[in-house]
Amino acid sequence: MLRQISLGTLGLTIGSILTIIGFVAYAANNATLNLVGFFYGIPLLLGGLALKANELKPIPFSQITTPSMLMLREQQATVTQNKIRKDITRYCYGQDAHLDSALSFLGLSPTDEERPVVTGLRETEVNGSYTLILEFDSPLIPIDVWQKKQEKMTSFFGPGVEVEITQPSENKIELALITTQKELINK
Template sequence: MGSLLSPGSWITVSGTSLAVFGLVAYATDHPTLNLVGLFSGIPVLLGGLALKSSELPPVPWLQPPDAQSRTLRQTVATEVQRRLVKDVRRWRYGQKAHLESSLEILKLWHRDKPPQLTGLRENDVQGHYQLTMRFRLGSEEESQAWFDRRDRLARFFGPGLEAAVVVVDSHCIEVQLLSC
């Protein structure tokens, strides 16, 4: 259902509607409406299809945030944590995965099988805000690279954060960013 609400879908539906309107106007011998419908509908339809082909949907919640988590995010979370949630919870276009550039800088990106951010979770840890990001890895050997770079993860995401890497299974890890 979520992919039907994407901007790419809306543009594709709008372009299709305009193109069909132009074809109907052509069939009913309305030349002005025909030109408007076809000449605007077909480019909009092609643009929508181009967006749909490069679309990256928002990352789902592992468990929906409750009111307390949302309040903690607004009051206790660092600016980086708030921007991370905002960034990965929107539609992206022209990228292979969420946080692609950040993972490239951290040397955790692999071109053949990039890590995929598959879910988010917000927790209250003794009054501190914790953002957990779950990644699906391309291979089992990658998890060691994440462990080796956990100090760099904390420095990369800014001061006031502690980073932890937790193995969920052989192809899945969680990065926990705790506000201090």
Template sequence: MGSLSSPGSWITVSGTSLTVFGLVAYAMDHPTLNLLGLFSGIPVLLGGLALKSSELPPVPWLHPPDGRSQTLRQTVATDVQRRLVRDVRRWRYGQKAHLESSLEALKLWHGDKPPQLTGLREDDVQGRYQLTMRFQLVSDEESRAWLDKTDRLARFFGPGLEAAVVVVDPRCVEVRLLSC
């Protein structure tokens, strides 16, 4: 999903079009069309620009899901896993990072430089659904804090899940949620 397909982009383009329409109507001495274009175009344009400035794009797939993974998500995955995928695969506005409130509750949020969710992956693990979330960390020391929270992650995301934290490199961890 490119940034041109975001709701903020569509609203900005609509506002720009209405504003240009109003300016052309003004130049051609059409007062009614002028008012319509400018009085509706400028607020829509400003609203679109405001959305664009606080936009958080959907998290990309590390590997595109295959048919088997999608079937498992619909049949075997827990409600929490399905909600996580829905939540991070849509455009967000006014947040610094995906899963902001969850990371704050887990005490894995670090002020102005939060961990960033950089990718998702779905896997079939012996007929069970596994959702893998890859986080980019700010410092090398943070990975230790994530490893220490493994038990809390399993409890936080609810019953029916096993959680594992895998350190990919000192500044990158994966949280794997496996349905039971």
């Protein structure tokens, strides 16, 4: 739940309230509240502004995850699938984009302008296996470049994960991380 709260907004809100209290206390000649307002309110306000400037919003699920899919996730999801899901569905600070370092490592982000952008994710079942599908807007990197990197992606996101890449429409790429049956036998 805490990962769904914007620390920038929280800092701005609390910092603004304390700063206003400080100004009101200054006008009312109340030294104690005046100090609290200025010494805590202004730094929180500035910290909130700094966080808000570097904030990366969570990526929404494009489909509602059903209770049966939640059970399948608990039974089959790999550590990597869970880490990716948790990472892109929370507020992040100091990153250029979700999965930016992974895309750079895989050679899918030559420049910031060309980097594919994660626009959604969903959980589904493929042949009885839990599957996490990442939806990308990729206008400058075509599907054939993605497919050339498929083997590298499989080793990067593994073990226990098979990667499938599809193009549902122009400029859209779906990266499916499918739990392999070999990994399910080892659990």
